[in-house]
Amino acid sequence: MTTATALNEGTDDPYALTHLDTLESEAVYIIREVVGEFERPTLLFSGGKDSIVMLHLALKAFTPARPPFSLLHVDTGHNFPEVLAYRDRVVRRHRLQLHVASVQDYIDRGVLRERPDGTRNPLQTVPLNDTIRRLRFDAVFGGGRRDEEKARAKERVFSLRDEFSQWDPRRQRPELWQLYNGRHGPGEHVRVFPLSNWTELDVWQYIEREHISLPEIYFAHERPVFRRGEMWLTPGEWGGPRPDEPLETRLIRYRTVGDMSCTGAVDSDAADLRAVIAEIAASRVSERGASRADDRLSESAMEDRKREGYF
Amino acid sequence: MPLNTAPTAATTALLRFATVGSVDDGKSTLVGRLLHDSKSVLADQMASVEQVSRSRGQAGIDLALLTDGLRDEREQGITIDVAYRYFATPRRRFILADTPGHVQYTQNMVTGASTAEVAIILVDARQGVVEQTRRHAAITALLRVPHVALAVNKMDLVDWSEARFAEIAEQFTAYALSLGVRKVVAIPISALAGDNVVTPSTLTPWYGGPTVLEYLESVPASDDLASLPARFPVQCVIRPRTAAHADYRGYAGQVASGVLRIGERVVVLPSGVTSKIAAIDAMGESVPAAWASQSVTVRLADDLDVTRGDLIAPIASPPVTTREIDAMACHVAKRPLLVGARVLLRHTTRTVQAFVRDIGPRLALDDSEPAAEPAAGSGVLEANDIGRVTLRTAKPLAIDAYADCRRTGSFLLIDPADGATLSAGMTNGTGGRPW
Numbered sequence A: 001m002t003t004a005t006a007l008n009e010g011t012d013d014p015y016a017l018t019h020l021d022t023l024e025s026e027a028v029y030i031i032r033e034v035v036g037e038f039e040r041p042t043l044l045f046s047g048g049k050d051s052i053v054m055l056h057l058a059l060k061a062f063t064p065a066r067p068p069f070s071l072l073h074v075d076t077g078h079n080f081p082e083v084l085a086y087r088d089r090v091v092r093r094h095r096l097q098l099h100v101a102s103v104q105d106y107i108d109r110g111v112l113r114e115r116p117d118g119t120r121n122p123l124q125t126v127p128l129n130d131t132i133r134r135l136r137f138d139a140v141f142g143g144g145r146r147d148e149e150k151a152r153a154k155e156r157v158f159s160l161r162d163e164f165s166q167w168d169p170r171r172q173r174p175e176l177w178q179l180y181n182g183r184h185g186p187g188e189h190v191r192v193f194p195l196s197n198w199t200e201l202d203v204w205q206y207i208e209r210e211h212i213s214l215p216e217i218y219f220a221h222e223r224p225v226f227r228r229g230e231m232w233l234t235p236g237e238w239g240g241p242r243p244d245e246p247l248e249t250r251l252i253r254y255r256t257v258g259d260m261s262c263t264g265a266v267d268s269d270a271a272d273l274r275a276v277i278a279e280i281a282a283s284r285v286s287e288r289g290a291s292r293a294d295d296r297l298s299e300s301a302m303e304d305r306k307r308e309g310y311f
Numbered sequence B: 001m002p003l004n005t006a007p008t009a010a011t012t013a014l015l016r017f018a019t020v021g022s023v024d025d026g027k028s029t030l031v032g033r034l035l036h037d038s039k040s041v042l043a044d045q046m047a048s049v050e051q052v053s054r055s056r057g058q059a060g061i062d063l064a065l066l067t068d069g070l071r072d073e074r075e076q077g078i079t080i081d082v083a084y085r086y087f088a089t090p091r092r093r094f095i096l097a098d099t100p101g102h103v104q105y106t107q108n109m110v111t112g113a114s115t116a117e118v119a120i121i122l123v124d125a126r127q128g129v130v131e132q133t134r135r136h137a138a139i140t141a142l143l144r145v146p147h148v149a150l151a152v153n154k155m156d157l158v159d160w161s162e163a164r165f166a167e168i169a170e171q172f173t174a175y176a177l178s179l180g181v182r183k184v185v186a187i188p189i190s191a192l193a194g195d196n197v198v199t200p201s202t203l204t205p206w207y208g209g210p211t212v213l214e215y216l217e218s219v220p221a222s223d224d225l226a227s228l229p230a231r232f233p234v235q236c237v238i239r240p241r242t243a244a245h246a247d248y249r250g251y252a253g254q255v256a257s258g259v260l261r262i263g264e265r266v267v268v269l270p271s272g273v274t275s276k277i278a279a280i281d282a283m284g285e286s287v288p289a290a291w292a293s294q295s296v297t298v299r300l301a302d303d304l305d306v307t308r309g310d311l312i313a314p315i316a317s318p319p320v321t322t323r324e325i326d327a328m329a330c331h332v333a334k335r336p337l338l339v340g341a342r343v344l345l346r347h348t349t350r351t352v353q354a355f356v357r358d359i360g361p362r363l364a365l366d367d368s369e370p371a372a373e374p375a376a377g378s379g380v381l382e383a384n385d386i387g388r389v390t391l392r393t394a395k396p397l398a399i400d401a402y403a404d405c406r407r408t409g410s411f412l413l414i415d416p417a418d419g420a421t422l423s424a425g426m427t428n429g430t431g432g433r434p435w
Helices: A019-037 A049-062 A081-093 A103-108 A121-134 A200-210 A273-282 A287-291 A301-307 B027-037 B043-055 B071-076 B103-114 B131-142 B162-178 B212-218
Strands: A041-044 A070-075 A098-102 A139-141 A158-161 A189-192 A221-228 A231-233 A247-254 A265-267 B013-020 B083-088 B092-099 B118-124 B147-153 B184-188 B236-238 B250-254 B259-261 B265-269 B273-282 B285-287 B289-291 B295-300 B311-314 B320-331 B342-347 B350-363 B374-377 B386-399 B410-414 B421-427
Touching (some): A019 A189, A019 B013, A019 B295, A070 A121, B103 B421
Parallel strands (some): A070 A098, A139 A189, B013 B092, B118 B147, B147 B184
Antiparallel strands (some): A221 A231, B083 B092, B259 B289, B265 B311, B273 B285, B273 B295, B320 B421
């Protein structure tokens, strides 16, 4: 790491930290707190950029040892193949343990039913929470950031979930100083968000600084896509396109990576990190607004999903 | 300055600040204005706010909707919980804790102020300094927020009167200084219209000071933590047990204050054993020194039994080690705290059993001046009370006075039955003795 030698503008303080140093240090502190306080943590890993940064921080936090916890991926069955390949490469390279909770399994067994709109994002909640219960995880790292969405802006770094994994905004503990209270009752667990204070731009700048590799779909590439609502979607087994949705090949990239059915691509010629950072710094649309159909359902869509036990 | 001209080079510093105000002081409007005028609100977020404002039949755009993120808040039109917002200018990155001002949400103000380097306290120019303002000033002073600004809002409703502004600024400043605040910067604003929030107002020719954003961009960001004695609470022990690192034993933690250097003689508290710093690993890279707020791994020259909860400090300037804690506590739970209660006390990375020996006078924050004078002790702290407590712990703690170091002078009281956070404590730092 580049050890915090950049100066605080306008001062001669040799001990000033840059914002990336501060955010990195805080995230590592949070990750280490979880290992100190909990018995069975796991890290939610989707192969998206936030979970990739979170894993990078976890690897740094315990070096030269390996992080003392496993990874957990909720596979919607509609994930981008490039992202699954990336996931498997990372797991192999760092010799990590990966648990996969499969939405497809739940649908095949008749426990969950496909939604009329074809999106599987809300269907992740049940497999996620079943797996947390079955493997008795008491702390679950998530890559959520408070700048993503206004309900997330209200959530604690240590977010207590009841035995149904529900988030209750009225039951949140005050979070003072750097004293995170992870006490929980039997059957309860704590969702932990080490990237709470990061913005989208921070994440990208950190990826650049640390030379972190990402799935290719984050960078501009030509791809056959079709228009649905205001989004460019990728065709696939998940159900698109419909006959009235013509395919066209466009130069696009993905700003977020989730379920193929609800993650939209953006027109972009940003083919490398520098170009992506310049594009985000100039963007006038939020990352969820640009690329997530599931947040457009209502003013409180995220709050409602979180209350039900979503990420 | 808009975000889209922010430099992509990652060399800016991060400033955490809190906004504090009573109901109808226009706090959420100020926050919305800061975000909006610094071009930090993105088009789709703005469209959503416009749509909701219209659907409620409001003439203008209600900027408070940008931060009131919970359904209950939007329905009641008040801020209930702390909201964190993020924005940047070319000079700085900001983390804003938008805190509710109601008495019944004092715990949330304490939460937001606990990590803030700057507090911006709002008053309504028509009302001036009211009971709530005094409460906010007292909590800001108690939590030792390093920098305090007073935003006198709704100046348009007092005809931009310089005399009215000066009267409020003087009254507040005198009060804040009496509580131990070092300096107050007062700024006349209209959050609704944006005067002196981001851009200087043409309506205050008599005012030569900074706008709110200029103040935030220029106030010293660091709290001089590095100049304090070094404190290193151990979070966990790193032992790879691999062939390549068979004997590696490192203590992971975040430097709470000061500077640690290789070769320095240190003491491990509370045991009191001494050693020397053999190496410092900054997440994989060996470094000669580490300072406040850096997460590192420290290796000692001797093979000691050091675990989570221990504190490493220089032999030359250790904290006191004690089982008697004298502190100011802000009670944040609904259930009361009583003398004799058995609790868990969480201090740095250490959790110990404790019992409440005494609860002294509460701070009478709601009385007329002088508001910080103690009222009669009642032996109980109710929700949102702030009072003096003395505790005895089952095991010793290495503590500093909160006034000297926020990180090693703060603690939580936790209900052992269900894990709820009961109180937030700030040590007065007396009664202990050097190890």
